[in-house]
Amino acid sequence: MICLPVYMDNHATTRTDPRVIEAMLPFFTQKYGNPASRTHVFGWEAEEAVKQARESVATLIGAGPREIIFTSGATESNNLALKGAAWAYRDKGNHIVSVVTEHPSVLDPLKRLEQEGYQVTFLTVDRDGLITADQVAEAITPKTILVSVMAANNEIGVLQPLEAVGKLCKERGVLFHTDATQAVGKIPIDVEEMGVDLLSLSAHKFYGPKGVGALYVRKRNPYVRLLPLLDGGGHEQGLRSGTLPTPLIVGLGKACDIARSEMPEEADRVGKLRDRLWLGLSRRLEDVILNGHPTRRLPGNLNVSFPYIRADALLVALRNLAVSSGSACTSAEVRPSHVLLALGMDEDLAHASVRFGLGRFNTEAEVDWAVEYVAEAVTKLRQLNPLYQMTRHTSRERSA
Ligand SMILES: *Cc1c(COP(=O)(O)O)cnc(C)c1O
Numbered sequence: 001m002i003c004l005p006v007y008m009d010n011h012a013t014t015r016t017d018p019r020v021i022e023a024m025l026p027f028f029t030q031k032y033g034n035p036a037s038r039t040h041v042f043g044w045e046a047e048e049a050v051k052q053a054r055e056s057v058a059t060l061i062g063a064g065p066r067e068i069i070f071t072s073g074a075t076e077s078n079n080l081a082l083k084g085a086a087w088a089y090r091d092k093g094n095h096i097v098s099v100v101t102e103h104p105s106v107l108d109p110l111k112r113l114e115q116e117g118y119q120v121t122f123l124t125v126d127r128d129g130l131i132t133a134d135q136v137a138e139a140i141t142p143k144t145i146l147v148s149v150m151a152a153n154n155e156i157g158v159l160q161p162l163e164a165v166g167k168l169c170k171e172r173g174v175l176f177h178t179d180a181t182q183a184v185g186k187i188p189i190d191v192e193e194m195g196v197d198l199l200s201l202s203a204h205k206f207y208g209p210k211g212v213g214a215l216y217v218r219k220r221n222p223y224v225r226l227l228p229l230l231d232g233g234g235h236e237q238g239l240r241s242g243t244l245p246t247p248l249i250v251g252l253g254k255a256c257d258i259a260r261s262e263m264p265e266e267a268d269r270v271g272k273l274r275d276r277l278w279l280g281l282s283r284r285l286e287d288v289i290l291n292g293h294p295t296r297r298l299p300g301n302l303n304v305s306f307p308y309i310r311a312d313a314l315l316v317a318l319r320n321l322a323v324s325s326g327s328a329c330t331s332a333e334v335r336p337s338h339v340l341l342a343l344g345m346d347e348d349l350a351h352a353s354v355r356f357g358l359g360r361f362n363t364e365a366e367v368d369w370a371v372e373y374v375a376e377a378v379t380k381l382r383q384l385n386p387l388y389q390m391t392r393h394t395s396r397e398r399s400a
Contacts, residue, residue: 001365002363002365002366002369004320005319005320005321005322006320006321006322006362006366006369006370007322007361007362008321008322008323008356008357008358008362008366008370009322009323009324009355009357010300010357010358010359010362011154011155011157011182011205011300011301011324011355011357012324012357013204013205013210014204014205014206014207014359014360015207015359015360015361016204016207016208016209016251017207017208017254017255017258017360019254019258020207020208020209020251020254020255020258021251023250023251023253023254024209024247024248024250024251024254025247027046027049027246027247027250028247031045031046031049031246032046032246033045033046033246034046034243034244034246035047035049035050035244035246036233036235036243036244046244046246049246049249049250049253050070050244050246050249050250051065052253053249053250053252053253053254053256054068054070054249054253055253056252056253056254056256056257056260057201057214057252057253057256058216059256059260060184060185060189060256060259060260061180061184061189061190061191061199061201061216062189062190062191062192062193063191063199063216064219066219066237067216067217067218067219068214068215068216069214069215069216069217069236069237069239069240070212070213070214070236070240070244070245070249070252071212071213071214071215071240072211072212072213073202073203073204073210073211073212073213074103074105074179074181074200074201074202074205074213075105076213076215076229076240077179077200077201077202077213077214077215078103078105078106078109078179078200079105079109079229080215080226080228080229080239080240081148081177081198081200081215081217081226082096082106082109082110082113082146082148082177083109083112083113083227083229084226084227084228084229084239085145085146085175085177085198085224085225085226086113086116086118086145086146087227088225088226088227089145089146089175089225092145093141093142093143093144093145094117094118094119094143094145095118095119095120095121095141095143095144095145096110096113096118096119096120096121096144096145096146096147096148097120097121097123097136097139097140097144097146097147097148097174098110098120098121098122098123098147098148098149099122099123099125099131099148099149099150099160100122100123100124100125100338100342101125101129101150101153101155101156101338101339101342102148102149102150102179103150103154103179103181105179106148106150106179110122110148119143121139123135123136123139124342125342125343127343127344128158128292128293128294128296128343129153129156129158129291129292129293129339129342129343130158130160130161130293130296131149131160131161131165132161132164133161133164133165133167133168136149136165136168136169137168137172140168140172140174144172144174145174145175146174146175146176146177147165147169147174147175147176147177148176148177148178148179149162149165149176149177149178150178150179150180150181150182151178151179151180151181151182151183151184151189152180152182152183152186152187152297152298152301153182153292153339154181154182155303155337155339155340155355156291156292156297156301156303156339156340156343156355157182157292157297157298157300157301157302157303158292158293158296158297159183159187159293159296159297159298162178162194162195162196163193163194163195165195166194166195166196167195169195169197170195175197175198175222175224176195176196176197176198177196177197177198177199177200178194178196178198178199178200179200180196180199180200180201181200181201181202181205181213182205182298183298184199184201184205184206184259185201185205185206185207185255185256185259185263186206186259186263186267186298186299186300187263187267187298187299188263191216191218196216196218197217197218197222197224198215198216198217198218198224199215199216200213200214200215200216201213201214201216203248203251203252203255206255206259207255207258207259207359207360208251208252208254208255208256209247209248209251209252211245211248212245212248212249212251212252213252214252215239217239226239228240228241230242266360267299268299270299270300270358270359270360270362271299271300273300273358273362273363273364273367274299274300274301274302274356274358276364276367276368277302277356277358277367277370277371278290278302278304280367280368280371280375281304281371281374281375284371284372284375285306285375285378285379287306287307287308288304288305288306289304289305289306289307289349290302290303290304291303291304291305291340291343291345291353292343299358300357300358300359301355301356301357301358302355302356302357302358303353303354303355303356304353304354304356305345305349305350305352305353305354306352306353306354306378306382307348307349307352308352308381308382308385308387308388308391309352309378309381309382309385310351310352310381311325311351311352311353311354312325312334312351313381314354314374314377314378314381315354317377317380317381318373318374318377320373321370321373321374323354323355323356323357324354324355324357325351325353325354325355334351336350336351337350337353340353354374356370
């Protein structure tokens with residue numbers, strides 16, 4: 001028994017875990033104090049809850065609680081990390097190294113910094129979507145102050161070699177930021193082991209509430225300086241002014257606790273579901289292409305191209321399945337994903353790509369249903385494509 005529609009778009013956002021909601025509720029109703037209020041019990045209990053959540057976030061990534069700055073999400077964390085570090089270290093240099101497949105919330109702040117006179121080197125990726133530490137080494141100059149490489153890609157799920165990049169950055173005395181929004185809560189992340197100085201995360205990507213995230217800012221070896229984006233009451237060590245959203249922060253903390261205790265089993269289960277989906281689709285359909293590295297990827301990610309169809313037409317046909325396509329609607333036109341193009345894929349194939357994001361609440365029954373549902377829709381759309389019919393005929397003639 002499955003319930004329609006089925007959600008397989010867990011890279012866009014996840015359902016809030018009921019245990020997270022339960023933990024948050026008292027902080028809307030009875031315990032609604034401002035954690036900055038020092039003069040009464042409402043403030044004290046909110047402050048205590050924020051303190052505990054801060055420890056939960058820190059523990060999940062191997063950091064100390066004073067190194068966690070609460071933000072509104074990963075977009076803000078990325079902006080604070082990149083602009084904050086670029087501004088603070090302007091006297092040291094003006095060069096930044098990043099990657100072409102980063103999330104827009106990294107690419108766009110970097111473009112803004114370019115307008116301010118910073119220079120950014122965007123590394124290209126190989127056909128699997130990966131960079132190497134050697135590429136970073138070659139890009140670093142005496143003026144480099146910061147390297148920003150994402151942990152896991154939000155479209156193709158591939159995992160960049162953080163540990164090697166972190167080690168290199170330490171050797172060269174350059175700060176290392178990682179957008180770990182898709183990785184945190186899904187795979188082990190440790191800022192010490194990975195040599196990370198700044199790390200962005202967001203609660204709603206791992207079963208927490210929307211509108212809250214954190215930036216990890218290293219406090220020793222080295223002490224990382226940042227300039228804030230917001231000025232005001234001086235909250236979060238002056239790096240993020242504004243009243244702390246206690247319920248959301250409690251939710252983030254709870255999501256971290258759950259992730260920490262359930263990660264190994266969950267990664268294994270979700271990984272098997274993803275493999276089952278891939279196996280099912282590739283058995284039921286000819287011409288299915290897996291995008292991104294086959295094994296160095298998030299457990300829940302499957303990004304595939306179905307040649308001879310348009311993903312936007314497919315998604316319309318799949319009204320009972322929530323997945324997303326390899327295209328992004330900008331203001332006027334539909335553009336193929338910059339990530340898929342960076343793999344060297346042509347535009348037609350990029351437009352034929354679908355991202356499946358499996359997660360905590362998906363079941364085997366849903367996967368089996370989705371295989372049939374997608375295979376039928378793809379087959380039907382291909383039958384309507386004369387180009388596909390032509391290639392069928394020629395390949396049949398050739399084999400005859
Ligand atoms: C979702 C996402 C973001 C943005 O996170 P928000 O909390 O929604 O601002 C940034 N980077 C990556 C890789 C993401 O997947």
